[in-house]
Amino acid sequence: MSAVPAGSRVLITGGTGSFGQTMTRRLLTHDVAEVRVFSRDEAKQDAMRRVVADDRVRYHVGDVRDFDSVYRATRDVDYVFHAAALKQVPSCEFFPLEAVRTNILGSTNVIEAADRNGVASVVLLSTDKAVHPINAMGMSKALMEKTAQAYARNNPASRTVVSCVRYGNVMYSRGSVIPLFVEQIKAGRAPTVTDPQMTRFLMSLAESVELVEHAFQYARPGDIFVNKAAASTVGDLAEAICQLFDVPTKFETIGVRHGEKQHETLASPEELAQADDFGEFYRVPIDARDLNYALYVTEGELGGRSVDEFNSANARRLTVPEIVELLQTLPEIRAELGARDAVLAC
Numbered sequence: 001m002s003a004v005p006a007g008s009r010v011l012i013t014g015g016t017g018s019f020g021q022t023m024t025r026r027l028l029t030h031d032v033a034e035v036r037v038f039s040r041d042e043a044k045q046d047a048m049r050r051v052v053a054d055d056r057v058r059y060h061v062g063d064v065r066d067f068d069s070v071y072r073a074t075r076d077v078d079y080v081f082h083a084a085a086l087k088q089v090p091s092c093e094f095f096p097l098e099a100v101r102t103n104i105l106g107s108t109n110v111i112e113a114a115d116r117n118g119v120a121s122v123v124l125l126s127t128d129k130a131v132h133p134i135n136a137m138g139m140s141k142a143l144m145e146k147t148a149q150a151y152a153r154n155n156p157a158s159r160t161v162v163s164c165v166r167y168g169n170v171m172y173s174r175g176s177v178i179p180l181f182v183e184q185i186k187a188g189r190a191p192t193v194t195d196p197q198m199t200r201f202l203m204s205l206a207e208s209v210e211l212v213e214h215a216f217q218y219a220r221p222g223d224i225f226v227n228k229a230a231a232s233t234v235g236d237l238a239e240a241i242c243q244l245f246d247v248p249t250k251f252e253t254i255g256v257r258h259g260e261k262q263h264e265t266l267a268s269p270e271e272l273a274q275a276d277d278f279g280e281f282y283r284v285p286i287d288a289r290d291l292n293y294a295l296y297v298t299e300g301e302l303g304g305r306s307v308d309e310f311n312s313a314n315a316r317r318l319t320v321p322e323i324v325e326l327l328q329t330l331p332e333i334r335a336e337l338g339a340r341d342a343v344l345a346c
Contacts, residue, residue, distance in 0.1 A: 003212075003213030003214065003216040003217040004027065004030060004032060004078070004079055004213075004216055005078075006030070006031040006032075007031065007032070007033045008032050008033060008078040008079060009032070009033050009034040009035075009036065009076060009077045009078050009079075010027055010032060010034070010035050010036065010077065010078065010079045010080070010081065011035075011036040011038055011073055011074055011077045011079070011080045011081070011119075012024060012035065012036065012037055012038065012080075012081045012083060013038045013039070013064055013070075013073075013080070013081070013082045013083055013084035013110060014038075014039055014064075014082070014083035014084030014085060015035075015036070015037030015038055015039050015048075015059075015083070016037060016039045016041055016044035016045055016047075016048050017039075017083055017084075017173075017174055018170070018172065018173035018174050018205060019081075019083040019125060019170070019173060019205065019208065019209075020037065020039070020081075020083050021048060021052075022205040022206065022208075022209050023081055023083070023209050023212065024037060024048075024052065024057060025052070026206075026209050026213070028052070028054055028056060028057070032056060033056065034056055034057075034058055035056055035057045035058070036057075036058050036059075036060055036073055036077065037057060037058070037059050037060065038060045038062055038064075038069075038070070038073045038084070039060075039061070039062075039084065040061065040062065040063045042061050045059045045061065060072075060073045063106075064082075064084045064102060064106030064107070064109055064110055065101050065102060065105065065106050065109070066109070067109045067112065067113065070109045070110055070113040071113040071116065071117070073113075074110075074113045074114050074116075074117045074119055075117050076117070077114075077117065077119050078119065078120050078121075079119065079120060079121050079122075079123075079216055080110060080114050080119050080121070080122040080123070081123050081125070081212055081216075082107060082110045082122060082123065082124045082125060083125045084102070084106060084110075085102060085103050085106075085125065085141070086098060086099045086102045086103055086137065086140075087127075087137065087174060087175045088137070088175055089129070089135050089136075089137045089138075089257070089258065089259045089260060090257055090258045090259065092135065092136040092137035092140065092259070093135055093136050093137075093258040093259045094258075096136035096139075096140075099136045099137055099139075099140040100140055102140075103137070103140035103141055103143075103144050104140050104143045104144055104147060107124060107144040107147055107148070108147050110122065110124075111124075111147065111148065111151050111160075111162055114160050114162075115151070115155070115158060115160045118159055118160070119160050120159070120160065120161065121160070121161045121162075121163070121215075121216050121219065122148075122160060122161070122162045122163070123163055123164070123165055123212050123215045123216060123219065124144060124145070124148050124162070124163070124164045124165075125164075125165060125167070125212075126141050126144065126145050126164045126165065126166040126167070126224070127141050127166065127167060127168075128166065128167065128168045128201060128264040128265060128266045128312075129141060129261075129264065130142040130144075130145055130166065131166075131264075131265040131266065131267065131268050131271075131309075132265050132268065134259060134261060135258070135259025135260070136259065137259070138259075144164075145164050145166075145224060148162045148163070148164050148222065149222040149224075149286050149287075151222075152221035152222030152286055153222060153286060153288060153290075155221075156221070158221070161219055161220065161221050162221060162222065163215050163219035163220070163221070163222065163223040163224065163225065164215075164223070164224045164225070165208075165211050165212055165215050165224075165225045165226075165227070166224055166225065166226045166227070166266060166267075167201075167203065167208055167211075167227055167229070167266075168200060168201020168202070168203060168227070168229045168231070168264055168266055168312065169200045169201050169202055169203070169229075169264075170203055170204070170205055170208050171202055171203065171204055171205070171326075171327070171330055172205065172330055172332045172333070173205060177234070177237070178237070178241065178327070178330075178333075179332070180192075181237075181238055181241045182241065182245070182333075182336055185241065185242065185245050185247055186245075186336075186340075190250050190251050190252045191238040191241065191242070191251040191252070192251065192252045192253075192254045193234050193235060193238050193251045193252065193253050193254065194234060194253070194254060194255060194256050194257060194260060195234065195253065195255070195256055195262070196233060196234060196235025196238075196251070196253060197233055197234075197235065197262075198233065198234045198256070198260075198262055198263070199231050199232065199233050199234070199262070199263050199264070199311075199312035199313050199317075200231060200232065200234060200237075200264060200312055201229040201230070201231045201264060201266060201312050201315065202229060202230060202231065202232055202237070202318065202323070202326065203227060203229040203230075204326070204329060204330060207227070207229075208227070211225055211227050211281060214281075220285070220286075221286065222285070222286025222288075223283055223284065223285060223286065224271075224283070224284040225281055225282070225283055225284075226266050226267045226271075226275075226281055226282040226283075226284060226310070227266070227280070227281050228266075228279075228280055228281055228282070228310070228315075229266070229315065230315060230316045230317070230318050230322075231312035231313075231315040231316070231317055231318065232317065232318040232323050233317075235251070236318070236319075236320050236323060237323055238251045239251075239320050240320050240323035240324045240327060241327065243320070243324055244324055244327055244328070244333065244337065245336075245337070245340065263311050263312045263313040264311060264312045265309050265310065265311040265312075266310050266311065266312075266315075267282055267284065267309060267310040268309050269307050269308060269309050271284045272284075272307045272308075272309065272310060273307055274287075282310075
């Protein structure tokens with residue numbers, strides 16, 4: 001069964017990005033009435049229009065920082081997937097206020113516009129960097145999550161269900177290291193690795209979209225859905241890509257960049273103590289308590305579970321052959337390998 005009913009209208013902010021394009025194609029396999037692609041890049045919209053070539057897709061030029069443009073785009077919409085964001089960790093470190101304007105205030109605009117237009121469900125895209133954040137990008141995404149939960153807590157009678165999905169590294173999305181490794185190998189260079197023992201979660205864009213669809217269908221106000229992704233070391237990922245492209249396994253270690261962690265966390269111990277385990281993902285419910293401070297000061301809450309966090313160091317570790325197999329499922333990798341084989345055949 002489709003996550004969105006037949007005849008629905010869906011808005012995707014940041015719709016020309018990796019997530020947005022994958023989500024658009026997935027929705028077009030269902031009987032949707034319209035998919036609205038909202039972004040500020042008209043060149044990417046024009047390129048996407050020619051590639052997708054489906055009359056059900058409508059393109060809206062606008063910026064989530066501008067409430068009026070978001071409000072116009074959400075009119076008569078049933079579902080909103082909010083993927084527009086500043087995602088590059090180093091860029092946000094140098095320009096943190098820009099991360100605030102897009103990732104926090106822009107997300108607030110999306111939620112408020114959806115509320116005013118009676119949208120049924122809004123799903124916001126978050127990241128593992130929002131848990132125990134040490135960089136501006138993660139901090140802004142953590143506050144985006146808090147903004148979504150505050151809306152749910154303060155508007156219990158709202159017709160609009162606001163929830164979040166939280167991911168680790170989505171392979172071949174913008175900002176992923178995999179396209180960089182591929183380009184370096186094609187140029188005859190060794191991949192540049194920050195630290196071979198650094199770990200990251202790995203999941204495909206297709207898997208990420210499945211969780212969004214689940215949130216559209218089953219989310220309660222304020223829920224955060226966390227994918228139980230597997231992980232690998234950055235060194236093993238570089239080795240797997242070298243094997244795929246049949247080049248010697250070697251890489252250049254360049255050191256950790258601005259704001260990077262050795263390991264990423266998808267769910268904190270405090271969240272997991274309250275979470276529902278659904279096998280392939282966790283659902284972290286909202287803390288629905290109100291501002292009755294006696295509950296915190298004189299009464300409190302007893303009996304919390306003692307659990308470990310879910311991070312890329314204690315998640316299931318992929319072996320190099322498993323990473324190779326996973327990479328081969330990516331359309332982008334298959335296209336690159338096909339182009340390489342065609343050149344070698346000439």
